[in-house]
Structure formats: C-alpha cells, structure tokens
Amino acid sequence: MKLKGDILVEKSAVTSAVAAGKREGNNHRSLRSFIKVLLTSYWTDDELASFSLTGEACRSLEDAIPKDKFPENYTEALIRK
Numbered sequence: 001m002k003l004k005g006d007i008l009v010e011k012s013a014v015t016s017a018v019a020a021g022k023r024e025g026n027n028h029r030s031l032r033s034f035i036k037v038l039l040t041s042y043w044t045d046d047e048l049a050s051f052s053l054t055g056e057a058c059r060s061l062e063d064a065i066p067k068d069k070f071p072e073n074y075t076e077a078l079i080r081k
Contacts (some may be wrong), residue, residue: 007077013041035078042074 001011021034040046052058055069 005073008040013038
C-alpha cells in the first residue's frame with residue numbers, strides 16, 4: 001500500500017498497526033502503538049532507537065549525544081502538517 005510519496009507499507013503491517021491501536025483504546029497511547037507497529041515494519045527497535053525526530057541531543061540529559069535525524073520523507077508521511 002502507498003503511504004505517501006515513495007513510501008510503501010505492506011498491508012499486513014497496516015492491519016497489525018490498526019489492531020495494536022484498537023487494543024490501547026482511543027488516546028495518545030493508541031496512536032503511539034499504531035505508529036510503532038508501522039515503523040517496526042521498516043526498522044528494528046535498535047535501529048529506531050538510533051534516530052530522533054529533530055536530530056538534536058536530548059536537552060534533559062547532560063552529556064547527551066545527538067542521534068541521527070529521522071528520515072524526513074517518513075516523518076512527513078506519518079505526521080500530517
């Protein structure tokens with residue numbers, strides 16, 4: 001299935017993401033569950049942990065090292081502007 005632009009996602013990943021979101025109810029946690037299932041169809045948990053949305057170091061952790069910025073084409077496909 002086409003998500004947006006050149007980003008494709010397998011139908012089984014979308015089905016799993018919807019099911020995960022429904023298990024959590026109608027709140028922010030359900031949205032996080034939905035997005036996590038979609039993202040793990042592309043990357044492992046370890047790979048996802050190496051990204052940040054901004055590419056900046058965490059401001060609340062002293063000595064934090066910046067992570068790689070999450071690929072913008074995926075961010076744009078998942079976040080409506």
